Amino acid sequence: MALLVLTNVSKNFGGLQVVSRASLEVPEGSLTGLVGPNGSGKSTLFHLIFGLVRPDGGSIVFRGRPLQGLAPHAVYGQGLAFAFQLPRLFFRLSVLDNLLFAARQQAGETMARALFSRRWWQRQEEALAEKAFAVMELLGLTRMALEPAAKLSGGQRKLLEIGRALMADPVLMLLDEPAAGVNPVLARQIYETLDRLRRRGLTLFVIEHRLEVLFDFADRIYLMDAGRIVLSGRPQEVLADPLFYDTYVGAVTVNDTA
Amino acid sequence: MDPVIYVLDTFVFVGIFALLSLSLNLEYGLTGLGNFGKVAFFMAGAYTWTLLSRAGVPFLGCLAGAALMAGVLGGLVTFPALRLREDYLAIVTLSFGEIMRLIVKAEKGLAGGVWGITVPSAFAGLAATPRLVAGANLLAVCATVALVFAFLQLLAHSPYGRVLRGIREDDVAAAAVGKNVVLYKAQVLVLGSAIAGVAGGLFAQYVRFIDPYMFLPTVTFFVWIMLIVGGPGNNWGALLGALVVELMNRGTRIAKDYLQLAVDPNNMQFIMFGLLIILILFYRPEGLLREGPVKTAARGKVSRWLSSS
Numbered sequence: 378m379a380l381l382v383l384t385n386v387s388k389n390f391g392g393l394q395v396v397s398r399a400s401l402e403v404p405e406g407s408l409t410g411l412v413g414p415n416g417s418g419k420s421t422l423f424h425l426i427f428g429l430v431r432p433d434g435g436s437i438v439f440r441g442r443p444l445q446g447l448a449p450h451a452v453y454g455q456g457l458a459f460a461f462q463l464p465r466l467f468f469r470l471s472v473l474d475n476l477l478f479a480a481r482q483q484a485g486e487t488m489a490r491a492l493f494s495r496r497w498w499q500r501q502e503e504a505l506a507e508k509a510f511a512v513m514e515l516l517g518l519t520r521m522a523l524e525p526a527a528k529l530s531g532g533q534r535k536l537l538e539i540g541r542a543l544m545a546d547p548v549l550m551l552l553d554e555p556a557a558g559v560n561p562v563l564a565r566q567i568y569e570t571l572d573r574l575r576r577r578g579l580t581l582f583v584i585e586h587r588l589e590v591l592f593d594f595a596d597r598i599y600l601m602d603a604g605r606i607v608l609s610g611r612p613q614e615v616l617a618d619p620l621f622y623d624t625y626v627g628a629v630t631v632n633d634t635a
Numbered sequence: 636m637d638p639v640i641y642v643l644d645t646f647v648f649v650g651i652f653a654l655l656s657l658s659l660n661l662e663y664g665l666t667g668l669g670n671f672g673k674v675a676f677f678m679a680g681a682y683t684w685t686l687l688s689r690a691g692v693p694f695l696g697c698l699a700g701a702a703l704m705a706g707v708l709g710g711l712v713t714f715p716a717l718r719l720r721e722d723y724l725a726i727v728t729l730s731f732g733e734i735m736r737l738i739v740k741a742e743k744g745l746a747g748g749v750w751g752i753t754v755p756s757a758f759a760g761l762a763a764t765p766r767l768v769a770g771a772n773l774l775a776v777c778a779t780v781a782l783v784f785a786f787l788q789l790l791a792h793s794p795y796g797r798v799l800r801g802i803r804e805d806d807v808a809a810a811a812v813g814k815n816v817v818l819y820k821a822q823v824l825v826l827g828s829a830i831a832g833v834a835g836g837l838f839a840q841y842v843r844f845i846d847p848y849m850f851l852p853t854v855t856f857f858v859w860i861m862l863i864v865g866g867p868g869n870n871w872g873a874l875l876g877a878l879v880v881e882l883m884n885r886g887t888r889i890a891k892d893y894l895q896l897a898v899d900p901n902n903m904q905f906i907m908f909g910l911l912i913i914l915i916l917f918y919r920p921e922g923l924l925r926e927g928p929v930k931t932a933a934r935g936k937v938s939r940w941l942s943s944s
Contacts, residue, residue, distance in 0.1 A: 427811065453813035465808035467801045473937050474929055477794070478801050479812040485794030485931075486814075488822060492789055499932040502794070506933035510940060522937050523928070541812060 380405040380549055380580050381426070386435035388418075388425055395421045397604035398435065403549065408571065408581040410591045410612075413601035414625055419584045420462055422601070423551050427459045428452040439549065458547035462554045462584070464538040468527040472518055475526050475537055476509040477502070479544040512540045515570060532559040539567065549580045556587045568594045588626075592616065600625060643769035645885050647841055650776035653877035654834035655854075656861040657783055657870060662827040664867035664926075665791060667803030668820060669721060672712070672728030673858050675735050676705040676828040678850040680835025682739060682746050685754045685845060694757045694775075698836055705832020706825045713824040717817050732852060740847035751846025754839045772841045779837060780874075783830055788870050792930040799823065800868070800929065860908055864915050866922025875923055883907070 379402035388396040396418045403409045411419050424430040426437055428449045437444040444452055453459075458479075467475050483505070485491045485498030513519040516536040521529060526537060535558055542550050555571070556564035568590050571581055585591040592598070592612040600608035600615060602624040608615060615621050655673055662668045680701035687697045716727040739746060746752045757775075761767040790796050801809045802816055810816045839845050857880070865876020887907060891900035898906075915922065928934060 429807065429811065448815075449807075449810040450813050450815045453811065459811050461808070461811070465805045465811070467804035467808065469804055469926070470797070470800055471928055471934075473933065474797055474800075477931075477933055478797055478809075478814075481813065483794045486798055488790065488795055488826075491793035491795035492786070495789075495793075498794055502931045502933040503936055506936040509933070510937060519941070522941060523934070545812060 379403060380440060381582065382436075382438045383422075383426070384436045384438075386422070386425055386437060387433045388421055388430060389433055394604050396425060396432075399601070399604070399606050400435075401599050401606055401609065403580060403582045404597065405580055406575065406578060407596040408575050408583065408594055410595040410598045411582065411584045411601060412586070412588065412591070412598060412625060417601045418604040419601050420553055423459065423553055423582075423584065426452075427457065427551060429459075453545065456548035457551065458542040458545035458549075459551045460538045460542040460553060460555060462557070464534040466526040466529075466534060466537055466541075469525055471523050472513065472526055472529070472537060473506070473509055473522045476512055476540055476544045477505050479541040480505050480508070481545060509544065512543050515543075516540050532563065535559055536563075536567075543574075547579070549582065552581065552583045554584050554586060556585060556590055564590050637766065639766055640769050643766070643773050645881065647769065647773050647776050649878050649881045650773070650780045651834050651838050651841075652858065652861060652881055653780050653874050654776075654783055654837075655831055655858045656865065656873040656877045657780075657787055658827040658830035658834070659858050659862050660867060660870060660873040661787055661790075661799075661830070662823055664862060664869070664873065665796060665799040665803060666820060666823045667721070667806075668824060669725040670713075670728050670824065670827065671725045671852075671855055671859075672730075672732040673831055674850050674852060674854040675712075675728065675732035676709055676831035677835040677838070677854060678732070678735060678739070678847075679705040679708050679828075680832030681839035681845050681850070682752075682835075683832065684836030684839045685752055686746060688755050688757065688840065689752075694840075697757075697840070698779075698833060701832045701836030702829040703832075705835065706829030709828025709831075710821060710825040713828075714821055717820050717824075729852065729855075732850075732855065736847050736850050747846070749847060751844055753844050754842070756843060757840050772837075776837055776841075779833060783833070784870060784874065791870060794931070797929045797931075860912060862922075863912060864922060866924035866926065868926030869922070869924045872922050872924035872926075879923070880908075880911075883911075 381403040383399055383401050385398045385400055386396055387398055399422060413419055421430060425432045426444065428447050432445055439455055442455065444455065467478065483498065484494055484501055490498060513522055518533060518536060529537060539552065539555055555567050564587055572594050575581055595612055598610065598612055598615045599606050600621060607624060608618055608620050655677060659670065659673055662670045683704040684697045684701045687700045692700065712727065712731045713724060716724045740749050742748060756762065758768050758771045761771060798814050798819060802819055806816045861876035861880045862873055864880055866872025887904045896903055
């Protein structure tokens with residue numbers, strides 16, 4: 378049963394067809410990968426799903442409910458979480474606060490309760506602190522817990538961005554290149570972590586250029602080119618398809634040497 | 636002038652400006668909203684208070700009316716601008732302040748127009764002893780500042796305050812992790828404007844006469860200087876900034892009677908404030924008092940774990 382179903386989703390930026398009638402399905406409990414050359418519309422497709430950009434047409438359905446037209450915070454409310462490709466952290470807030478920020482249903486988030494239900498939300502804060510601590514341990518950020526996020530290195534920022542999505546306890550997590558810019562060992566560790574979460578019931582939809590890691594963990598791969606979904610299948614099927622090399626792997630090699 | 640009254644008067648003004656800089660701290664310091672129309676809501680409060688008290692409404696009624704009017708205006712004016720980029724909020728609020736001032740100035744029937752309007756004293760019973768009147772005003776202002784400060788301090792160090800700071804840092808990211816950014820911004824601007832309205836009401840009641848020329852955009856900039864000097868993001872900083880800048884303002888006004896300067900002493904004062912801002916931004920951009928972390932039970936708990944491991 379597919380958790381997320383996109384049907385003929387399109388987006389045009391000032392005459393440029395960035396996403397063109399894209400249809401795909403993310404099955405429940407899967408780790409689904411989205412690959413394709415730079416500029417093929419992958420990130421835009423994620424932004425469309427999350428309500429950061431409004432689609433021109435098509436439908437986005439999550440657990441049988443339409444997502445299109447919802448604001449990002451409402452999409453989040455449906456049980457999705459999103460980790461940006463370039464970490465968009467709250468840089469002057471501590472690592473801990475960055476994580477706590479993302480937790481759902483905090484009593485102290487409304488003005489009235491922040492003022493008058495202090496006991497309630499302080500208890501919640503203590504419980505959330507434990508959860509945040511576990512996430513920091515998982516990502517190796519514990520030492521930096523009380524430091525502002527601005528002090529983190531590039532790789533650590535990437536991890537915190539993922540950690541923030543983890544704090545949200547989502548049903549479906551959209552990750553835009555979680556392993557970009559981190560060392561190979563850590564990249565594999567990130568995917569091992571994600572895989573563990575998946576076995577606990579989380580569904581993942583991931584954009585990734587580090588194919589060697591992605592293909593080890595993904596159940597299903599979609600290949601995007603010039604705004605279209607051109608190929609889909611299990612990793613082995615995609616790897617065996619010449620189109621995959623024509624549109625993507627060849628292009629990557631050219632980019633790398635340029 | 637009676638020196639005792641002069642001192643009391645100074646601190647009444649410190650208090651009124653402290654309310655304004657606290658409200659700007661909520662909007663700009665915590666939430667990152669550049670409100671350049673602070674004076675508009677200050678003025679709305681002042682005129683609302685004046686009209687209500689002339690109609691015989693008691694002290695607290697006037698106070699509530701001033702807050703309500705300024706808060707409603709704050710919501711109406713800023714809500715359309717919230718969905719636009721941040722700089723539009725600055726443009727909209729700045730022009731709104733001037734528009735409102737010009738309307739009040741032109742509409743003679745509303746509140747005296749350009750001639751201004753007198754405000755009945757809330758402490759008429761003490762009128763025989765001016766020192767007591769000034770003292771009563773200082774007490775009222777201090778009590779209001781204390782209440783507003785406590786209120787804002789509780790908000791700043793709660794999950795609510797954390798959301799505001801996150802919105803300041805990156806409002807797209809805040810929306811992507813589930814916060815209704817527009818709603819928060821609207822709440823902050825309504826609340827900030829209401830506090831500015833309270834400050835305006837207390838001001839009108841104290842000076843006993845207001846006219847449109849008291850509400851020039853310089854008032855807004857003065858509040859900005861206070862917050863930038865004191866430390867945006869820190870409520871104590873907002874208080875300190877109001878104190879430091881208002882004392883400098885008074886001190887230089889006294890000093891100019893005793894000094895022979897090559898430039899007009901009034902211009903000298905402006906030059907000095909300009910210099911102060913430049914020095915602060917260069918050498919202490921975080922202001923006199925740093926922002927500091929959000930203090931909730933979570934922070935205490937994690938720092939205990941860190942120190943024990």
